[in-house]
Amino acid sequence: MISITDKTQCCGCTACAAVCPKNCITMRPDGEGFLYPAVNADACVGCGACDAVCPVKNRPQAVDHPQAAAVRANDRALRLFSSSGGVFSLLATDVLNAGGAVCGAVYDENFQVRHVLAWDEAGVEPMRGAKYVQSDLNDVFSQIRSLLADGVPVLFSGTPCQTAGLRSLLRGQPENLLTVAVVCHGAPSPRVWEKNLRELGNVTDVRLRDKRESWKHYATNYFADGREIFRPVMDDPYMKGFLRDLFNRPSCAACPAKGGDYADLTLGDFWGIEKILPALDDDRGTSLVLVHSEKGRQALAALRDRVESRAVPFADAVRYNPAVTTASAAHPQRAEAMRRMETEPLARVVADYTKASGKEKLMGFARKLLGRK
Numbered sequence: 001m002i003s004i005t006d007k008t009q010c011c012g013c014t015a016c017a018a019v020c021p022k023n024c025i026t027m028r029p030d031g032e033g034f035l036y037p038a039v040n041a042d043a044c045v046g047c048g049a050c051d052a053v054c055p056v057k058n059r060p061q062a063v064d065h066p067q068a069a070a071v072r073a074n075d076r077a078l079r080l081f082s083s084s085g086g087v088f089s090l091l092a093t094d095v096l097n098a099g100g101a102v103c104g105a106v107y108d109e110n111f112q113v114r115h116v117l118a119w120d121e122a123g124v125e126p127m128r129g130a131k132y133v134q135s136d137l138n139d140v141f142s143q144i145r146s147l148l149a150d151g152v153p154v155l156f157s158g159t160p161c162q163t164a165g166l167r168s169l170l171r172g173q174p175e176n177l178l179t180v181a182v183v184c185h186g187a188p189s190p191r192v193w194e195k196n197l198r199e200l201g202n203v204t205d206v207r208l209r210d211k212r213e214s215w216k217h218y219a220t221n222y223f224a225d226g227r228e229i230f231r232p233v234m235d236d237p238y239m240k241g242f243l244r245d246l247f248n249r250p251s252c253a254a255c256p257a258k259g260g261d262y263a264d265l266t267l268g269d270f271w272g273i274e275k276i277l278p279a280l281d282d283d284r285g286t287s288l289v290l291v292h293s294e295k296g297r298q299a300l301a302a303l304r305d306r307v308e309s310r311a312v313p314f315a316d317a318v319r320y321n322p323a324v325t326t327a328s329a330a331h332p333q334r335a336e337a338m339r340r341m342e343t344e345p346l347a348r349v350v351a352d353y354t355k356a357s358g359k360e361k362l363m364g365f366a367r368k369l370l371g372r373k
């Protein structure tokens, strides 16, 4: 029977709940809003399926360096509403055209993040763009399992630990499933996100990667109480705290899916593109694409008329993107910060734990002197 006594040992992927033959596992939120399995011990028959399917207990194998490419959609408008180069949306279109379903993360009516299934472009549109909050997978794994058994093509997109959980549940990779993982340096607390929204007012729209000034600036844009709130990253306490790993899920520091064979494709931001391949950088987003399987290679090849793409050595692809291979350690004062957030404003708490160190200030000063960003 699955029992989580150490929160670093559960990524919340729901595979254990989906595999349980007695349906006796439910996912329940802790005080930070992260979901963990709760077992109804009276109904449990002790079959051990939940432990066997857990991607944390059974870590995906590390693989050799995959093929890598820099890719951006020719459709600039599509890229403006995507977090990096818009590759996810193009892959989704191909699966929809094959009569399939696409599963990805959307905001619900309260701007909490959850995975849903879509059957047309209108359903995929809200999946576009990264939502930097841990998403609730609810029962999508069970829905996907049924669809696959009926022969329906499915694209699942999520964080690496989520794709690892799905593949573990399905015991490998059915022919009609395409898995797409996003590079992920951490999944933030739904409770902190909720607090951020509450402090903004009555929120009616959110964009966590507003590219109007620059793709590289991580600016945010909210509509709250009838006004637009555009924030450069340094003025957004939520993004500042996220980028400093102040409120990620505890398991992110021990990520079970770094460098593992967990998806057909991995998509991320191609950080450093301006140095490595400046011709592919218009500052509106370029994706880093890692290809882990033949199915992934074919899915990417099918985009060739709709993208600009260049193969790059793996070492160049990850030179400025440590999140691909390395789990980010939790902020050393995470516990204290989380405690204070229960009663104090987010901006005050984040400011106290994200002050630039002496070295960072010096580096900033040196960059200014040298005229670099």
Ligand SMILES: Cc1cc2nc3c(=O)[nH]c(=O)nc-3n(C[C@H](O)[C@H](O)[C@H](O)COP(=O)(O)OP(=O)(O)OC[C@H]3O[C@@H](n4cnc5c(N)ncnc54)[C@H](O)[C@@H]3O)c2cc1C
Pocket: 081, 082, 083, 084, 085, 086, 087, 088, 089, 103, 104, 105, 106, 113, 127, 128, 129, 130, 131, 132, 133, 134, 135, 157, 158, 159, 182, 183, 184, 185, 186, 187, 188, 267, 268, 269, 270, 271, 285, 287, 288, 321, 323
């Ligand atoms: C929590 C999180 C952390 C990330 N950290 C990094 C990083 O450190 N470095 C990096 O290079 N890239 C990171 N990314 C990925 C990056 O922001 C882009 O999502 C990725 O490059 C794909 O971009 P795109 O333009 O192809 O498609 P987009 O349209 O931007 O892709 C969106 C896709 O991401 C999925 N998605 C969105 N939010 C979530 C969520 N909360 N949980 C699961 N899936 C989600 C959607 O289902 C959709 O499939 C992160 C993404 C998330 C969600």
